[in-house]
Amino acid sequence: MQMHGISISNENFDWVLKYEHSQKLMDDHFDVVWWRRPRKPYIPNDVNKNDAECIRKENISFYNSIPLILGTNAWWINPCESIKYANSKIYQLKQAPQFNLKIPPTLISNSPEMIKTFIKVHETVIYKSFCPHNWYENDILKFSYTRKVSLDHLPGDEMLQMTPGIFQKQINKQYELRVTCFGDYLVAVKIRSQENPKSLTDWRIAATHELKLEPYVLSSALAANIRNFMRHLGIVFGCFDFIATPDDEIYFLEVNEQGQFLWIEDILPEVRMLDIFVQFLLNKSSSFQWNPTPNPMQLCHYEDQVAQLAKAQMLQHVYLNGIKKTKALA
Structure with a gap:
């Protein structure tokens, strides 16, 4: 368990973190902060149920203060004030067309009537959740993925009303694109998802070694649109997902402001994702451009x-x- 002690006076501010050993943290201790998927405080299940909500609120309040006082002069990946916008799938979809990023027809709803009408109109529809989920079923760990959905697949109306879902017209795929943005430096790969039955609807279902990738050169127009959208979101790093149709139309799906990227180098060792990212950290600039070296990481x-x-x-x-x-x- 981590323990913290913050001492504040008119003259001083001291923050001591205790975990395996004590460490004093200072405002200027960090020059770069990679704020990647921090976990909120964990409240043990065995606390008194009457105290649990109070304990949760107090810990969350402390947790939310950390990025406000930590590394105030540091370069952040990504700035905390931008994360709430960048992580909103609704906000992304609403804003993307303003940057010439085409999106699939989309319904976000918990209305059984609206959902059923949307499926009837578009016939081939996919469903995806706002957040990733996992659970155990018959002692097997399972995960939520994008799935095709039809009227026959829908649960009862009462269940549909429990939570909003994201429903989109299914776009025919020729291939998919993953574009990782390190500031202005973009790394794009083509994912040949339609060559594997497991990855037809969601390429994440296939194991990494089963995916077929190849480097991809973005058009100058698409690259400019991505960079402009990044600036609008206020982020310096992000992983974009696109669909390319048989007619070579490009559809924007989403951007993950802290997406995974090293898996690409696992499949394509010539794409130096680790070296690019390390240089990006050291450069500390949204206008970053990678400079290949003779001995890359x-x-x-x-x-x-x-x-x-x-x-x-x-x-x-x-x-x-x-x-x-x-x-x-x-």
């Missing part, structure tokens, strides 16, 4: 070291997502 050089470190850390890892320790270490 390569992901394969660090895999064994990272695996050993991860195994050691597993012993004290807090499993908040339901993954059992025995399975994780198997």
